[in-house]
Amino acid sequence: MDLTSNTPAQSAAPLKVAVILGSNREGRFGPVVADWFLGRAAEHPDIETELIDVAETEPPAAPATRISPRLAGADAFVVLTPEYNHSYPAPLKNLIDRHFSEWQAKPVAFVSYGGISGGLRAVEHLRQVFAELHAVSVRDTVSFHNAGALFDDRGRHRDPAQADGAAKRMLDQLVWWGRALRDARNRHPYGA
Numbered sequence: 001m002d003l004t005s006n007t008p009a010q011s012a013a014p015l016k017v018a019v020i021l022g023s024n025r026e027g028r029f030g031p032v033v034a035d036w037f038l039g040r041a042a043e044h045p046d047i048e049t050e051l052i053d054v055a056e057t058e059p060p061a062a063p064a065t066r067i068s069p070r071l072a073g074a075d076a077f078v079v080l081t082p083e084y085n086h087s088y089p090a091p092l093k094n095l096i097d098r099h100f101s102e103w104q105a106k107p108v109a110f111v112s113y114g115g116i117s118g119g120l121r122a123v124e125h126l127r128q129v130f131a132e133l134h135a136v137s138v139r140d141t142v143s144f145h146n147a148g149a150l151f152d153d154r155g156r157h158r159d160p161a162q163a164d165g166a167a168k169r170m171l172d173q174l175v176w177w178g179r180a181l182r183d184a185r186n187r188h189p190y191g192a
């Protein structure tokens with residue numbers, strides 16, 4: 001097999017993006033953010049998404065076998081995270097820590113939400129964790145400050161223009177990194 005080049009079809013194929021919903025609290029707000037984000041992602045021509053919900057991985061002792069191949073098959077990730085006590089939720093850390101090669105040499109983008117912080121501190125913690133796993137974090141993020149007030153009872157953003165623009169910029173960066181790293185992995189398996 002020629003490992004020195006990618007076929008045009010390989011390079012142009014839509015990027016497979018695993019969207020990871022990081023909260024599993026009863027009554028959680030996360031699904032509203034997930035629905036909003038999946039709607040924005042569906043408008044992007046270069047990606048196809050699959051939702052992975054950390055609630056599927058509970059109890060923590062359950063085998064990770066259902067989730068692992070889905071993470072391994074993804075070219076890129078978007079983590080949707082709330083902020084709990086200035087960081088991200090424990091079930092999300094558990095999902096991250098139970099995998100290693102699945103994250104390597106792939107880009108990770110973040111959509112965060114919370115109270116006044118908008119989840120920004122959770123995202124900065126996640127950047128450190130994913131660096132240890134040889135993943136590349138995307139610079140631009142989407143953050144929802146006082147998230148509950150931004151969406152109506154039907155889960156629609158009340159004033160979406162700014163957030164939609166932020167999502168587009170973030171996804172454009174994710175696609176650039178995702179394609180570049182997918183091509184590179186196809187040429188040379190990542191050795192860590």
Ligand SMILES: Cc1cc2nc3c(=O)[nH]c(=O)nc-3n(C[C@H](O)[C@H](O)[C@H](O)COP(=O)(O)O)c2cc1C
Nearest residue numbers: 023025028029030082083084085086114115116117
């Ligand atoms: C245990 C706990 C800790 C929280 N800590 C923070 C925090 O440090 N900063 C913040 O801005 N919001 C904080 N919040 C607010 C949450 O980010 C907000 O309620 C968010 O919607 C929670 O996500 P979820 O509903 O999907 O679980 C906290 C909420 C909980 C339940």
